Amino acid sequence: MRCASSRASEYEVRIGELSGRLSEQLSSLRAVDSLVHDALTSIQRQTLRANRARSVDVPHIRSELDRSLRSLQSLAHTLPTVQTQIGDIRHVYDSGREKAQTLVADLEWLNTDFPARWRTILFTSRAPVSWRWKAMSRAIFVLVLVLACVVACVALRGAYRAHRQRLVWGERLMS
Template identity: 55%
Template sequence: MPSTRLQLSDELDATWSQHNWNADYPAHVSTSRLEAVLKRASKQAVQYEYQMKDIESRLSENLSNFRAIDSLLQEAFTGLQRNSRRAERALQNQVPHITTELDESMEALTTLAETLPTIKTQVADIQVMYDSGRAKAQALVSDLTWLNTEFYERWRSIIFTSKSPISWRWKVFMRFLFAISFVLCASLCWVALSGAYRAHRHRLVWGEKLMS
């Protein structure tokens, strides 16, 4: 742009110097040359105007972008300041409170670590006592159930099963008595059946003659 302006001014000066070399004579300026120079100057002015408008639009666009970026930066800066104030407030108020709670928790954990073996021993003793009490309660319930059972059921359970809550000596004794009783009963039944068979075979009369 400056070089074009210098070129136009040089051409105008040359044209003026050619036609005004003597001040005593009237100036005769070539209008065609001046018109050409003016047309060229008007074209350059139009180009300059277009370029100025383009630059102006770019500047306005860049200015709007700059404003948007500046607004975003302002918002980000405001958010950073707000977060910084919150962090400072937390550092001043909450961190000491958290530190105090951590110290108290550490003291409580230390106390628990010291008392944990004793508590564990006590819990083991309580577990042993509980198991013993439960076993005694189960035995008592079993004894009461056995005592409330009828004689026939107890007798059958002792002889034919192994679930009766008595000692093995009593089981052996009761089974021995049952075996003897069974043998005696079987012998008596055999004798009775044999006598009946002989009487039937010899056609004996039942009644008084049978006894004789």
């Protein structure tokens, strides 16, 4: 009997240990079951969303894509025309800008006072006048300069002669 009672107490200890492990395993199983249930619910929600997107959003996206492709094709047909028009506009704009710059330069030239214009024509090559006008102006300038030099030489000779002959200036002028 002693042997049976020791075995019974041993079995009771084992049953207690098994009961503890069983309750621990049962709580772990409940936690895992709860997690699996949450995951299943989440998967079902995601499946519903995916099915809705497939049935509603995908056809909408396809129709938008088709519309965009048609727009791109029409733009591809009109792009060469637009490019030539842009080229024409650029050409007209550039020619207008050049014309405006020319007009501004002409206005600046016309607003320049006469002596400055005359100096520019005579002494520079950037004057906006024809080569004939430049040549004629320079020839007139050389002629006037030569005449001025001749007159100055005659006047200096007369002054030298008057000084050498001790002629009086003022009341009696030399003749």
